[in-house]
Structure formats: C-alpha cells, structure tokens
Amino acid sequence: MIHAATKGAEASGDSPLATDKAGDPILELRDISLSFGGVAAIKDVSFDILEGEIRAIIGPNGAGKSSILNVISGFYVPQEGRIVYRGARRPSLKPYQVARQGIARTFQSIALFEGMSVLDNVMTGRINHMRSGLLSQALWRGRAEREEVENRKFCEGIIDFLEIQHIRKTRVAQLPYGLKKRVELARALASEPKLLLLDEPMAGMSVEEKEDMCRFILYVNDEIGTTIALIEHDMGVVMDLSDRVVVMDYGRKIGDGSPDEIRNNQAVIDAYLGVVHD
C-alpha cells in the first residue's frame, strides 16, 4: 500500500470516525434528480457533506459522479430536489455565482487558462478577493497596488506549498499532465474555498504524482481545514483519504458511510464486481 505512508504521517492510525473532526453539514443534497432529455443521470440522490471532512464519491463509469459535482458547482441544474448550503436553501445559481459563494472546483478534463503562466492562472483564483473595482483602480492606485501585492503573496504561498515554484512563469500549455492537475488545484485553493470539489484529481497520474497529490489533499484538509468532496477511481486512495464515502451506480446512491462500512457493503461489492442487474 503506497498510500498508507502518506496517510499515516497526517492522521492517526485508528481510523477516525467522521464525527471526530467534522461539524455541521456545509452542504446537503436533498432528493436531487437530473436528466438530459430522456436520459436520467441522477435519480433521487440525497447526501450531505460535513464541515471539515473529506467526502469521496465513488462508483463505476457513468454512475453520475461527475454530474453530482456539476450540480453542486452550478454547471448543471437539477430538475428536482434542493441544495442546502451553509444552512440555507440555495436557489438555482450560475456557476460563477456558486464560485463566489466559496465553492471551488477542478475538472476531470483539466480546465486551465492554457495561454497564461502558472502564476497568472493561480492569480485568477483570487479574482473575487480583489475588491477594487474598475474605477477605484484608476483613481486610488495605492490601494489597488497593495491589494495586488497581497494577493500575489498569497498565491506565491500556495505555489510554494504545492511545490511548483520552478514553473511559476511557465505557460500552462507547455506543462505535462500531472503538473497541470497540480496547477488546477493551486488555482482552486487560491480562492480560499469553504468547499473544494475535486473531480478525479489523480486520474492518469504516475504513482509518485498520486502520492504527492494525496499528501497535498490531506494537508489542505488538516491544516487549512478546507472541506473537500472528491471523485476518485483508485480505491486504495479513496479508502485512505476519505472520512466518508458515497457510492453511486446507475445514477442512484447505493451506499453511504465510512470507508470500512463501504468495504463491507454488499450492494457496493456487487456494483463493483458486476453482479447481473435484473
């Protein structure tokens, strides 16, 4: 188990229960249903994400995991159900409005600003932390400059932490896949999210890259206290990282609980081992 080492360094070995560190729900999905035309992507799914936890969403291909993340981040609008965010029902919002509420995300197929440098990409994550508007930037140069310097410092901190200093000035288009994933995480972190959504943060990575990414995710959760919801295929990673796991299959939730509970859940085992659905 390559991942055991990374986890062991951060968390205690005695498999903490979710309630140890997690507080109230930061986000609740209630009876969410989503379909495209006649095809149902999500059927009546409910679960919550608790403040401070790492929540994994797993399931076979096409189970609706990414759709769930897209619903949370506002890219998809569900036909039914509701979303409760930080204690209040959330109306139907545009993706940029969701982002402004403190929910940051990464994409399965990386969505970076390819033509910009790594530093510029990370800086865009702070766009909504820049208060100075168009006019004040023209009129009060001092304040705008101070703000720029502060934001810059913050981003440099994240860049250091994610160990991408050496490529700060490199155009993203020239980076290899693994580093792009890391830059995307850096940009999401730059917005100081309350909830961080990671869509397959380790897909297609080498073993070393996966170990690094695990370390970063754990650190962000432990030290910064960011709540994280992630989709991942590597079961070893999921079981090591997450506090609680949601299992999806054919658009439905088929399991929900701690990694240990999930490991022993018959419905989950069936879904993964491919029991014939009647």
Added chain:
Amino acid sequence: MDNLIFAAEVFVNGLMAGVLYSLVAIGFVLIYKASGIFNYAQGVMALFSALTLVGLMNGQVPFGHLINAIFGTQVHHFGWHLPAIVAIVLTMGVMVALAWIVQRVIFRHLINQEPIILFMATIGLAYFMEGLGDMMWGADIKKLDIGLPQGINTGIDSFTADLFGYGFFIDNLDIVATFIAAGLVVVLVAFSHYTKQGRAMRAVADDHQAALSVGVSLNFIWILVWSVAGFVALVAGIMWGTKSGVQFSLSLIALKALPVLMLGGFTSIPGAIVGGLIIGIGEKLFEFSVGPIIGGATENWFAYVLALIFLVFRPQGLFGERIIERV
C-alpha cells in the same frame, strides 16, 4: 536620390495611415478573443460613435428628421454646443449602452451557436447601426473638430528642407493620432494585466469553463469587451472623422481591417498593430513605386492581395496561434 527622399516621406505617411488601420483591427481582436465573435460591425461602430459625437457637440436633435416628419414640427437643434470632452464622455456612455443592448438582445440568445451564425448576426448589426446612425443624425458629411492640431507640421517641414532640400509633408493630426494610438495600446495592456476586470477578460478569452469556475460572469465580461471595443472604435472614429469628415464611407474601413487581421492574426493585439502598419506602409509605397507603371489606384486592392499571399503561406498570420489538430 530624390526618389529615395520621396519614398521616405511616403513611408512615414504610410506609417500614419497604418496606425488608423491598427486601431480598427484592435477592436476586432478584442471581441474575437473574448467571445469568438468576428465583429463585422466594428467599422460601423467607429462611424456610429463619430456621428454621435458630432451630433452631441453640435446639439443636434437625434431622430430630428423622423420627429419632424411625424409631428410636423421643425426641431433640428437644441441650440447648444457641448465642449468636446463632455461630448466624448457622453458618446462613451452611448457606446456602453450599445454594448449592453447588443449582449442582451442579440448574443445572449446565440450562446453556443456556430461562429458563422454569430458572424451573420454582426453583419445584421452593422447594417442596423448604419441605418440607425442615418436616422438619428442624418446622412450628410459632417465636419468633426475636437481641437486636435491639423495641417502641415512646420517643424518637420523645415527640418527636412534643411537636410534634404525637400520639406516632408507630415500632417500634425497623423502625429497626434500615432501618439494617441500608442497611448491607447499601453492603457489596454495595463488594463488587461493589472486590473481585476482585465484579468477576468483574459480568463474568458482563454477558457470559458475555467473562467466560470473561478467566479467570472461571462455575460458581464462580454458587455465589458464590447464597451472597450466601442471605446477603441470611438478613438478610431475621431481620428478618421477629423481627417476626412464623418461620412458613411467610414464604415468601409472595416473591410481594410480584414487584410490587416489576416496579416497579424485574429487573436493578437501586437499582430493587429504590426499588420496595420505593414498594410499602411505597403499600400502607400506600392502606389508610389509601382502605381504609376500600372495605372494607379492600387491602394484599393493592394491590401487584399497581400493578405491573400499571406493566407497561402502563413494562414495563422504573423502572430496568430498556430492551429494544430491532434488526430
């Protein structure tokens, strides 16, 4: 030797003409980069802004003709003359309103449409605005004078006369236009690199989905971009209008911006500048050197032929991004 001196004068004049082509081309590039819309109406926007500016300065009643025809009144002028700076600010307000309307009424309904559909919409917009300008302010040629210096620059004239025994004819307006254009480019670059909105603008130009995920409203940025393009159009409109009067042939400079963009690349502001200068200089020098041999009037087609040659050998333009399809 004499020919060389003439050529030098033609070269400088071409450079100045090129600056104006560049201005129009920059407006194209801004909108194209941010939204993928090739805005055929950019030239008409320059015309429209110049018309509005003159109309406001002269206190002309907008839609005067229409109002008089319907109500049998005889209103033509409010009877005031606005200072140039006030009129410019008001005109800018009109251009921002126009940007908002264009986004709200047209392009909001065309999201995710094919580029050709968006292009067609801008053609419609161009003719609509031309008609609107005509209806609001009338079709007569108007003199635009916002106090920019005009006429031969005597300094350069006497300096070159001493040096070569031949005084260069350089219009003061061209010199001012060059400085204003350069200033405008500096402001645009500073804006897009050091302000929140500028950064958001570049983000949208690069990747819509990623921009949304960091909290940028595409709708707001598109209105902003059309406003900035409107501002660039206004500057271009002032220059051309001062030089040759505000007239409807102004909208045809949009077509000259096309070969400029093919040279410079559709996605590059430096490309738009260099492309404009090359076309400006090229067509003047060509007219000067080859024109007399083949009967003149080469300025009408030189830019297009040059662009055609470029298309064959370097379809992405001088500065454009190379398109590589992975199979």
